[in-house]
Every structure is written in structure tokens, then in C-alpha cells.
Amino acid sequence: AQSVTQLDSQVPVFEEAPVELRCNYSSSVSVYLFWYVQYPNQGLQLLLKYLSGSTLVKGINGFEAEFNKSQTSFHLRKPSVHISDTAEYFCAVRGTGGFKTIFGAGTRLFVKA
Amino acid sequence: GAGVSQSPRYKVAKRGQDVALRCDPISGHVSLFWYQQALGQGPEFLTYFQNEAQLDKSGLPSDRFFAERPEGSVSTLKIQRTQQEDSAVYLCASSSGGGTSTEETQYFGPGTRLLVL
Numbered sequence: 001a002q003s004v005t006q007l008d009s010q011v012p013v014f015e016e017a018p019v020e021l022r023c024n025y026s027s028s029v030s031v032y033l034f035w036y037v038q039y040p041n042q043g044l045q046l047l048l049k050y051l052s053g054s055t056l057v058k059g060i061n062g063f064e065a066e067f068n069k070s071q072t073s074f075h076l077r078k079p080s081v082h083i084s085d086t087a088e089y090f091c092a093v094r095g096t097g098g099f100k101t102i103f104g105a106g107t108r109l110f111v112k113a
Numbered sequence: 114g115a116g117v118s119q120s121p122r123y124k125v126a127k128r129g130q131d132v133a134l135r136c137d138p139i140s141g142h143v144s145l146f147w148y149q150q151a152l153g154q155g156p157e158f159l160t161y162f163q164n165e166a167q168l169d170k171s172g173l174p175s176d177r178f179f180a181e182r183p184e185g186s187v188s189t190l191k192i193q194r195t196q197q198e199d200s201a202v203y204l205c206a207s208s209s210g211g212g213t214s215t216e217e218t219q220y221f222g223p224g225t226r227l228l229v230l
Binding site for chain 2: 036041045094101102103
């Protein structure tokens with residue numbers, strides 16, 4: 001079984017500042033890792049995913065994440081945020097060979113002008 | 114279609130009523146997932162279909178919840194005798210592969226917000 005912990009429920013940040021949203025996971029098997037973004041009244045949209053290979057993954061909208069197996073972390077980063085990045089961000093994990101995706105509780109990113 | 118669609122977008126039900134939530138996945142997608150998202154929480158897995166076969170229903174909270182996908186495309190999630198704790202957003206997602214593929218990107222619909230009074 002897998003579990004996901006998003007360490008911050010809310011992250012306020014000023015526009016053009018860098019941001020890091022933290023995610024830790026636990027699993028007894030190898031995993032795939034995902035970050036999704038959810039804008040108000042919309043479905044989840046995939047930002048990026050780690051399947052294998054390079055531990056630094058680049059996604060859409062300038063986001064990137066780094067898989068750290070020893071620390072079982074998959075933190076999301078962006079060097080300079082925009083007002084439009086204000087949304088809920090979900091980290092998720094799925095065991096390789098499985099189909100059940102487990103989501104964290106989410107981190108609300110609030111970008112201030 | 115262009116994406117996953119769900120209907121209705123909003124549903125208010127009186128406690129004890131039955132409701133049916135519809136999901137239209139992306140055309141040709143093999144896999145279909147239902148999730149329940151409570152307020153302030155991440156989505157929680159309910160059930161999974163591969164074509165018309167329901168391969169996993171371990172996340173359904175009770176026997177009041179029932180899902181079907183009879184022709185391997187549109188899916189319906191039915192909740193009988195709704196309770197207040199059923200109030201949540203119900204999300205549907207589809208993907209092109211067979212569920213465990215590494216290319217398994219799930220595309221989510223906008224969800225149905227259910228409020229049980």
C-alpha cells in the first residue's frame with residue numbers, strides 16, 4: 001500500500017518569488033509519482049510525472065519536481081510564480097504494476113501581487 | 114469528445130433519495146476511474162473499469178454505491194438512499210491504456226458536486 005503526505009496545507013507567496021511544495025510518500029513497492037493542479041470548479045490537470053530515469057522532471061507551466069528515493073520525496077518547484085498559479089496542487093503516487101492512484105490532501109498555493 | 118465530461122455538474126438531494134452521476138470518458142479510452150473528493154481533501158479512489166469490466170471496487174464506501182459501464186464507454190455511479198456523509202465532489206477520469214501502463218495519464222472531468230440535505 002502507498003500513502004502520500006503533503007507537508008503544507010497552504011503556501012502564500014508573492015508574485016515572481018520562487019516556491020516549493022513539499023510531498024513525501026511511503027510505499028513497499030516501486031512507484032510512479034505525479035503532481036496535479038486543480039483550478040476552482042475544474043478537474044485535475046496533470047502537471048508532471050516521474051516514471052523512471054532522470055530524477056528531475058519538468059512539466060507544464062514552468063514547474064519541475066525532483067524525485068529523491070532515499071528521502072522518499074517528490075517536491076514541486078517553480079522559480080518564479082504568477083498570479084495565475086493560484087490553485088490547489090495534489091501530489092499522487094501509484095505502485096508500478098498497479099492502477100490505484102493515491103492522492104495527498106493537497107496544498108493550496110496562493111500567489112499575492 | 115475533447116475531454117471527459119460529467120453530468121450533472123451540481124446535484125442537491127434530500128437524504129434518502131437515490132442519485133445517478135454520469136461520466137462520458139474520452140472516446141476510445143479503455144480505463145475509467147471514479148474518485149470521491151471530500152471538502153478540503155484529495156481525491157479518493159472508488160472504483161476502476163477496464164472497458165466494461167469492473168476490476169476493482171474496493172473503494173466504494175458501502176453497498177449503497179454502485180457503478181456500471183455496460184458498453185465500455187459511458188459510466189454511471191449510482192448512490193442509493195443518500196446520506197449527508199455522501200456530500201462530496203465525484204470525479205471521473207479516463208486513460209487510454211489498460212490501467213497499469215507507464216503511459217497511464219489520467220484525464221479528469223470537472224466533477225459532480227453532490228450535496229445531500
